[in-house]
Amino acid sequence: MQIDIDLLYSCGAVAKKYKKHEVIFDEGEAANFYYQILDGSVRMYNSNEEGKEFTQGLFYAGDSFGEPPLFINETYPSKAIAIQDSTILKLSKDKFLKIIDENPSIQKYFLNLFAHKIHSKAKTSKEIINQKPEYRIISFLNSFKKKTEHPDEKTLIPFTRQEIADFTGLRVETVIRAFTKLNQSHKVEIIHHKIYY
Amino acid sequence: MQIDIDLLYSCGAVAKKYKKHEVIFDEGEAANFYYQILDGSVRMYNSNEEGKEFTQGLFYAGDSFGEPPLFINETYPSKAIAIQDSTILKLSKDKFLKIIDENPSIQKYFLNLFAHKIHSKAKTSKEIINQKPEYRIISFLNSFKKKTEHPDEKTLIPFTRQEIADFTGLRVETVIRAFTKLNQSHKVEIIHHKIYY
DNA sequence: CGGTTCCTTGAGGATGATCAACGAGGGTGG
DNA sequence: CCACCCTCGTTGATCATCCTCAAGGAACCG
Numbered sequence: 001m002q003i004d005i006d007l008l009y010s011c012g013a014v015a016k017k018y019k020k021h022e023v024i025f026d027e028g029e030a031a032n033f034y035y036q037i038l039d040g041s042v043r044m045y046n047s048n049e050e051g052k053e054f055t056q057g058l059f060y061a062g063d064s065f066g067e068p069p070l071f072i073n074e075t076y077p078s079k080a081i082a083i084q085d086s087t088i089l090k091l092s093k094d095k096f097l098k099i100i101d102e103n104p105s106i107q108k109y110f111l112n113l114f115a116h117k118i119h120s121k122a123k124t125s126k127e128i129i130n131q132k133p134e135y136r137i138i139s140f141l142n143s144f145k146k147k148t149e150h151p152d153e154k155t156l157i158p159f160t161r162q163e164i165a166d167f168t169g170l171r172v173e174t175v176i177r178a179f180t181k182l183n184q185s186h187k188v189e190i191i192h193h194k195i196y197y
Numbered sequence: 198m199q200i201d202i203d204l205l206y207s208c209g210a211v212a213k214k215y216k217k218h219e220v221i222f223d224e225g226e227a228a229n230f231y232y233q234i235l236d237g238s239v240r241m242y243n244s245n246e247e248g249k250e251f252t253q254g255l256f257y258a259g260d261s262f263g264e265p266p267l268f269i270n271e272t273y274p275s276k277a278i279a280i281q282d283s284t285i286l287k288l289s290k291d292k293f294l295k296i297i298d299e300n301p302s303i304q305k306y307f308l309n310l311f312a313h314k315i316h317s318k319a320k321t322s323k324e325i326i327n328q329k330p331e332y333r334i335i336s337f338l339n340s341f342k343k344k345t346e347h348p349d350e351k352t353l354i355p356f357t358r359q360e361i362a363d364f365t366g367l368r369v370e371t372v373i374r375a376f377t378k379l380n381q382s383h384k385v386e387i388i389h390h391k392i393y394y
Numbered sequence: 395c396g397g398t399t400c401c402t403t404g405a406g407g408a409t410g411a412t413c414a415a416c417g418a419g420g421g422t423g424g
Numbered sequence: 425c426c427a428c429c430c431t432c433g434t435t436g437a438t439c440a441t442c443c444t445c446a447a448g449g450a451a452c453c454g
Contacts, residue, residue, distance in 0.1 A: 048327055
């Protein structure tokens with residue numbers, strides 16, 4: 001689900017193309033637009049001085065992202081970049097809020113979307129505390145699995161170890177060592193360096 | 198702001214008293230009620246096998262808590278207990294959702310509330326990654342300060358070191374040692390064991 | 395004053411981060 | 425088809441730091 005694309009266009013939304021790695025908005029910027037992905041994918045993340053990163057979320061075609069600050073006059077808490085060449089609809093904050101105001105069903109949709117986000121962020125912080133790298137990784141894998149079509153059977157995890165490190169706030173080497181352990185204890189399967197879970 | 202108390206009563210809400218430390222709901226339970234605090238205070242937190250805790254949020258008179266799961270058919274990601282003897286209004290999920298449905302202004306209120314929650318949780322996870330205990334603590338102090346009346350002047354931090362440890366996912370001793378450092382570098386002031394920031 | 399609860403300190407150990415080096419795979423252009 | 429490059433994966437050694445455990449001190453309250 002999402003806001004109807006024709007409705008967005010009719011309100012003045014513009015499709016903008018972003019190159020791979022192009023910055024969509026940066027941490028600390030004021031929020032002036034509603035973004036909805038037509039095609040491609042987006043990563044929201046933070047990085048600190050030492051180059052350590054933490055991924056707040058990944059978004060794909062059909063998803064919107066960076067909405068909460070639009071409602072509360074806050075700056076973006078994270079940076080957003082295109083992971084690949086992407087096309088993204090941009091709608092000004094005012095128009096977006098007007099759409100929300102006039103469409104109860106859309107308002108309700110965002111209420112549910114936000115409830116999901118809160119729930120998943122609560123789970124994330126909970127897991128981060130569980131220092132053990134293996135726990136963090138498994139819970140990341142679980143949260144990913146929930147979005148896939150076949151959560152029961154073993155699926156290929158389409159992330160590099162570095163990406164998983166950024167998701168979990170760990171270092172690559174730590175992730176690798178954790179995976180060899182998880183492999184040994186048959187919690188995951190590793191075939192030709194590819195991870196199945 | 199909150200849902201009008203008379204409206205809640207008229208929809209069948211019941212005020213229930215909780216003793217200090219009494220459990221309001223537990224992690225993994227189904228969400229069946231909307232809770233709004235008339236008097237007292239509530240802590241939402243997770244704990245792991247080794248007794249380590251992580252505080253997801255503190256709530257005071259006038260606040261509601263544990264709403265997101267009501268919208269999305271998920272269980273509670275954390276446990277909620279009364280910090281002190283408290284009186285809390287309970288309204289069944291169905292009635293709550295009906296109120297939301299029928300009152301656009303309340304729906305809007307929750308949209309804003311949720312946006313705030315997402316924003317603050319995003320900031321929290323971002324800080325947790327910054328391993329350094331001092332960073333974590335300072336950012337916790339900042340988030341606390343923002344809620345107080347006089348964010349400019351030094352105020353007494355009304356938490357024990359253990360509580361701050363639970364908020365930040367650290368151990369008491371680590372918190373204590375971090376505070377002595379923060380004191381030495383004049384980031385905080387400690388007088389008679391009391392923390393001012 | 396006796397009992398809690400909270401705070402503090404020190405020593406030792408565990409573990410993830412860091413640094414450095416190398417291996418493996420995939421794609422590209424000559 | 426091969427040489428090259430670039431990204432990703434892997435491993436070992438060392439380091440820094442937070443946790444753990446243990447013990448005691450300080451503040452507060454009845």
